[in-house]
């Protein structure tokens with residue numbers, strides 16, 4: 518089960534050259550019982566590696582839960598799916614479509630595993646994981662027992678959940694429960710989908726795939742982890758000020774009166790598309806995506822992200838926060854401390 522000095526390059530879609538001291542690849546939740554967490558030392562739980570960047574060699578243990586299985590129960594109004602953490606998210610979306618269980622199409626082509634979906638509450642084209650979540654089964658390192666958290670207990674927010682807050686590092690997601698209503702209502706509010714007239718689920722799926730493929734680089738060809746920063750949420754006063762100066766600025770009013778702005782647009786306005794530092798670069802078609810174009814290093818990436826952040830701060834007085842998780846030698850780190 519344990520291997521020494523394991524390469525992490527293929528375990529993160531940003532593909533920086535780095536090594537972990539130990540790797541535990543787990544195939545069944547029962548294997549968690551055998552881990553002596555209090556004496557394990559630093560560890561990091563890794564899913565599909567599409568939201569994690571290893572900036573340098575990691576001195577701890579990488580735990581990779583790779584539990585497989587999808588169970589479907591049909592009820593009168595909905596389908597209830599129980600999905601093990603190691604299942605690939607996009608494969609799940611395809612599985613549902615093939616089995617006439619439509620609903621998840623807007624979330625097509627999001628890389629990563631199902632067990633990671635609740636952590637950052639994956640979302641795209643007007644839908645997020647929280648809309649379908651019934652429960653999350655979570656193994657608690659302290660009690661060595663599995664417990665079930667309801668959707669409310671997960672405290673979902675924009676790219677946020679209890680697993681990034683109070684429960685961070687305290688357990689591992691084993692499976693997720695999803696409920697898909699039988700009454701299919703396509704969500705077509707996003708530009709690019711609005712044009713569809715009475716589409717079938719497959720047409721929505723195909724359109725989402727086409728939009729993503731036109732803007733977002735395929736990690737297999739150009740290593741990346743999707744959006745590098747979160748879209749910033751500003752108060753109405755700051756929004757009014759900015760929108761009077763930048764009339765075309767995209768903005769999304771939030772229920773709490775604040776306004777979400779598009780980080781990609783802000784970066785783009787700074788003229789940073791294609792900006793390169795070392796082997797890393799801002800993607801030419803979507804400025805929110807940073808890429809590893811020529812054997813980049815952790816230092817290149819930190820320098821690029823810091824530069825982008827500074828430019829946006831200087832122009833708009835907004836500090837962008839990374840959406841991705843940055844891992845340094847001893848664990849999770851930030852752009853400030855990784856310098």
Ligand code: EPU
Nearest residue numbers: 641642643743744746747748767779781782785803804805
């Ligand atoms: N924009 C630009 N220039 C750019 C990038 C974007 O002007 O270089 C403008 C777009 O024209 C649009 C607005 O900014 O008016 C928003 O752009 P887009 O629709 O591409 O979406 P996003 O806000 O940049 C978010 C998610 C994506 C998700 C899309 C679609 C975050 C951090 N990112 O991106 O999620 O696919 O919406 O819903 O919320 C991810 O999380 O990794 C991810 C890719």
